[in-house]
Amino acid sequence: MPEIRGYLTELERELYHRNIRIPEVGEEGQLKLLRSRVLIVGLGGLGSPALYYLAACGVGEIGIVDGDRVELSNLQRQILHGREDVGREKTASAGRSITRLRPDLRLNPYSCRISEANAEEIVAPYDFVIEATDNFASKFLINDVCVRLGKAFSHAGILGMYGQTMTVVPGKGPCYRCVFSDPPPGAVPTTQEAGVLGAVPGVLGAIQAAEAIKYLLNCGRLLVGRLLTWDALAMHFREIPLPADMRCVICKKGADLQPSWSNRKET
Ligand SMILES: [Zn+2]
Numbered sequence: 001m002p003e004i005r006g007y008l009t010e011l012e013r014e015l016y017h018r019n020i021r022i023p024e025v026g027e028e029g030q031l032k033l034l035r036s037r038v039l040i041v042g043l044g045g046l047g048s049p050a051l052y053y054l055a056a057c058g059v060g061e062i063g064i065v066d067g068d069r070v071e072l073s074n075l076q077r078q079i080l081h082g083r084e085d086v087g088r089e090k091t092a093s094a095g096r097s098i099t100r101l102r103p104d105l106r107l108n109p110y111s112c113r114i115s116e117a118n119a120e121e122i123v124a125p126y127d128f129v130i131e132a133t134d135n136f137a138s139k140f141l142i143n144d145v146c147v148r149l150g151k152a153f154s155h156a157g158i159l160g161m162y163g164q165t166m167t168v169v170p171g172k173g174p175c176y177r178c179v180f181s182d183p184p185p186g187a188v189p190t191t192q193e194a195g196v197l198g199a200v201p202g203v204l205g206a207i208q209a210a211e212a213i214k215y216l217l218n219c220g221r222l223l224v225g226r227l228l229t230w231d232a233l234a235m236h237f238r239e240i241p242l243p244a245d246m247r248c249v250i251c252k253k254g255a256d257l258q259p260s261w262s263n264r265k266e267t
Pocket residue numbers: 174175176177178179245248249250251252
């Protein structure tokens with residue numbers, strides 16, 4: 001349980017001085033962050049900057065989910081991990097990196113792949129979820145579970161020199177499934193096949209962290225009902241308005257999930 005404290009310590013005042021100077025944060029907002037819980041699913045290119053910035057800004061408790069081990073080819077974008085971490089579980093490697101920055105962080109590692117069997121239990125205790133996964137099955141699963149539990153989350157996807165992100169607040173705008181309806185039936189290239197420039201998830205993961213912080217502080221305008229896309233090659237950001245899909249099975253029903261992809265194998 002996050003410690004409930006009504007004041008900032010001297011150390012916290014100094015650590016978070018630049019946060020506190022922001023009118024939307026202040027001491028009250030900083031206390032809110034210190035009491036907040038965020039879940040990050042995926043400790044790769046997106047999860048790395050998201051975890052760094054959320055931990056650095058003082059979020060009190062962070063859950064990290066990843067069942068993979070660090071590989072050499074991860075290191076050009078997954079900045080949580082180093083050469084010496086190759087072969088280690090990503091949760092362990094991320095834990096080592098982030099503890100250097102935040103020895104006081106309450107870090108909950110889940111060294112497993114998120115699945116229908118464990119998703120609800122993992123997501124339930126958190127205030128906000130960062131969807132930083134690299135496969136469609138996990139993206140749709142996280143969407144469906146978050147909508148069912150009424151949890152806000154940030155989605156991001158990347159490929160090559162292109163990225164996109166949106167925020168879902170159940171009941172307040174479209175969900176991921178309203179926009180993308182179903183996992184694509186055919187083969188979609190993965191980053192392993194098509195490549196990805198590390199700076200692309202770097203920027204997108206930082207945007208996801210900013211969305212989480214805004215949600216926790218209840219300030220600003222979230223990426224709800226709009227998809228932000230970034231073409232790094234053209235250096236062009238674009239915003240696409242997203243209407244809610246009234247036929248979306250998840251938003252309509254909330255519960256009762258038997259999605260068509262539930263028996264599909266992840267790729
Ligand atoms: Zn929906």
